[in-house]
Amino acid sequence: MAEILKGKPIADGISEQIQQRLAELQTKGVQRVSIAAVQVGEDPATEVYVRNQKKQAEKHGIDHQHHHLPPETTQEQLIAFIGKLNTDPSVTGIILQTPLPKHLNTWAAQCSIAFRKDIEGVHPENLGLLVYNRERLAPCTALAAVRMIQSIGVNTVGAETVIVGRSAIVGKPAALLLLERKLSATVTVCHTGTSKAGKLAEHVGRADILIAAMGSPQAVKGEWIKRGAVVIDVGVNQVGDQMVGDVEFEPAAERAAVITPVPGGVGTVTTRLLLYNAVEAAAWQREN
Amino acid sequence: MAEILKGKPIADGISEQIQQRLAELQTKGVQRVSIAAVQVGEDPATEVYVRNQKKQAEKHGIDHQHHHLPPETTQEQLIAFIGKLNTDPSVTGIILQTPLPKHLNTWAAQCSIAFRKDIEGVHPENLGLLVYNRERLAPCTALAAVRMIQSIGVNTVGAETVIVGRSAIVGKPAALLLLERKLSATVTVCHTGTSKAGKLAEHVGRADILIAAMGSPQAVKGEWIKRGAVVIDVGVNQVGDQMVGDVEFEPAAERAAVITPVPGGVGTVTTRLLLYNAVEAAAWQREN
Numbered sequence: 001m002a003e004i005l006k007g008k009p010i011a012d013g014i015s016e017q018i019q020q021r022l023a024e025l026q027t028k029g030v031q032r033v034s035i036a037a038v039q040v041g042e043d044p045a046t047e048v049y050v051r052n053q054k055k056q057a058e059k060h061g062i063d064h065q066h067h068h069l070p071p072e073t074t075q076e077q078l079i080a081f082i083g084k085l086n087t088d089p090s091v092t093g094i095i096l097q098t099p100l101p102k103h104l105n106t107w108a109a110q111c112s113i114a115f116r117k118d119i120e121g122v123h124p125e126n127l128g129l130l131v132y133n134r135e136r137l138a139p140c141t142a143l144a145a146v147r148m149i150q151s152i153g154v155n156t157v158g159a160e161t162v163i164v165g166r167s168a169i170v171g172k173p174a175a176l177l178l179l180e181r182k183l184s185a186t187v188t189v190c191h192t193g194t195s196k197a198g199k200l201a202e203h204v205g206r207a208d209i210l211i212a213a214m215g216s217p218q219a220v221k222g223e224w225i226k227r228g229a230v231v232i233d234v235g236v237n238q239v240g241d242q243m244v245g246d247v248e249f250e251p252a253a254e255r256a257a258v259i260t261p262v263p264g265g266v267g268t269v270t271t272r273l274l275l276y277n278a279v280e281a282a283a284w285q286r287e288n
Numbered sequence: 289m290a291e292i293l294k295g296k297p298i299a300d301g302i303s304e305q306i307q308q309r310l311a312e313l314q315t316k317g318v319q320r321v322s323i324a325a326v327q328v329g330e331d332p333a334t335e336v337y338v339r340n341q342k343k344q345a346e347k348h349g350i351d352h353q354h355h356h357l358p359p360e361t362t363q364e365q366l367i368a369f370i371g372k373l374n375t376d377p378s379v380t381g382i383i384l385q386t387p388l389p390k391h392l393n394t395w396a397a398q399c400s401i402a403f404r405k406d407i408e409g410v411h412p413e414n415l416g417l418l419v420y421n422r423e424r425l426a427p428c429t430a431l432a433a434v435r436m437i438q439s440i441g442v443n444t445v446g447a448e449t450v451i452v453g454r455s456a457i458v459g460k461p462a463a464l465l466l467l468e469r470k471l472s473a474t475v476t477v478c479h480t481g482t483s484k485a486g487k488l489a490e491h492v493g494r495a496d497i498l499i500a501a502m503g504s505p506q507a508v509k510g511e512w513i514k515r516g517a518v519v520i521d522v523g524v525n526q527v528g529d530q531m532v533g534d535v536e537f538e539p540a541a542e543r544a545a546v547i548t549p550v551p552g553g554v555g556t557v558t559t560r561l562l563l564y565n566a567v568e569a570a571a572w573q574r575e576n
Binding site: 107128134157166172179184189193194195196199 | 414418421445448454456476482486491
């Protein structure tokens with residue numbers, strides 16, 4: 001039976017890192033770290049999410065402003081609003097809450113965020129820095145998956161690592177992070193093309209480290225898992241009144257050495273890393 | 289015995305594409321496409337390279353200016369010079385010739401190039417766009433490897449594709465290009481960590497498509513190659529008075545279905561794609 005790798009202790013470790021970095025930054029004259037969360041229109045789930053974000057931020061000594069723009073906000077108005085936040089020195093981090101109303105172009109709006117204030121790590125420039133092994137602000141979910149792997153002290157050099165899912169903010173950045181010299185995993189990225197070719201089970205079956213990030217409930221079958229593998233489940237899927245991951249948990253836990261639960265696994269670390277990125281962003285803005 | 293996949297016919301096809309795109313752009317009011325090549329200090333190899341680049345560009349109806357700055361140019365002067373080219377509307381593409389003299393920071397200088405004029409495709413923003421499947425200016429060598437695979441009409445969906453080498457301008461961008469939806473290969477990236485774990489031969493041996501891009505002469509042994517594989521050799525290594533690739537050519541050619549030669553393979557396509565990118569850059573600058 002696998003060890004269940006919970007997110008909370010890792011998130012708590014990140015909180016300590018945040019406190020240390022904040023203290024360090026204060027000695028360098030950074031007066032405050034502040035997040036501006038931009039929401040357009042009404043969405044009850046977003047409301048709850050931003051409220052929790054604010055509570056968490058303030059608990060860590062990070063300012064949090066919730067900017068709520070009306071649903072009829074135009075693209076030009078949104079870009080202009082973000083532009084003001086970009087140049088406001090009292091704002092060190094910007095989050096654009098999604099989904100946006102359908103008449104708005106999410107991609108263009110996200111790209112308009114100054115990349116040094118992009119604490120979600122979704123700006124193309126920040127993703128490009130991952131390609132160069134020059135990580136500054138990485139996408140929080142990808143980073144959370146990697147931090148969980150690092151937390152167990154497994155040797156990643158040349159480890160057979162399989163990522164299922166090729167999204168721009170989870171699968172691909174996780175692959176780039178794991179290819180960095182300090183981790184040096186051998187990384188395979190699988191996706192629907194792999195399934196079509198009938199090869200998904202085979203790749204999962206040879207993974208010493210598996211990251212499941214396709215967003216499909218329990219699509220990775222427990223019997224595919226290699227005995228002794230480390231299984232990081234990034235999936236968050238609502239099935240009926242239950243939250244399940246991308247991995248069939250029970251049978252996978254029988255084979256794996258370590259497995260993350262859903263909920264209480266990667267997600268818990270992800271939200272804490274948003275605050276970590278907020279601090280790193282403020283530090284980055286201090287450099288020349 | 290493998291089919292030898294030469295670069296020249298593919299490069300000629302790209303020349304035709306360039307002519308078509310240029311004609312199309314003229315109807316849209318783009319008067320000229322022009323490359324500014326910036327060289328700092330003396331380097332005989334760079335001189336030859338830029339002279340050939342100029343000849344090729346002009347043959348395709350693309351202007352080419354060779355800016356030769358003195359060896360004592362400071363970082364500030366170089367950045368200021370690039371800054372002028374960035375805002376000069378008569379310049380649509382910029383190439384910073386490397387290596388730069390040791391007192392200069394190549395990375396900072398390359399990042400200072402306006403990304404829509406970055407025809408080598410090395411700016412982090414352009415690499416980040418690859419992560420998003422929004423390729424505009426991709427690194428020429430990575431793009432050349434992928435174009436050669438596409439040229440033979442092989443089905444890439446779910447194809448077992450192994451890339452040996454994780455550089456920011458070849459291995460990783462080639463992986464990102466092959467993961468795009470239209471190609472949808474299953475991609476594994478191997479590197480020195482894979483070798484250390486004793487797994488390189490195994491990964492090479494399961495590759496239906498292999499890209500060798502580690503920059504190590506004949507390091508991929510012919511006997512590792514899967515029978516019937518497509519082998520793309522990106523390596524260019526001077527050994528004595530001979531130019532060799534990263535793959536042991538003769539024994540690999542006995543097993544592969546298709547193999548690219550060195551020289552006369554990927555390199556020939558790469559230099560032509562620099563001109564292709566020059567045209568794409570000019571088109572991109574016309575958009576909003």
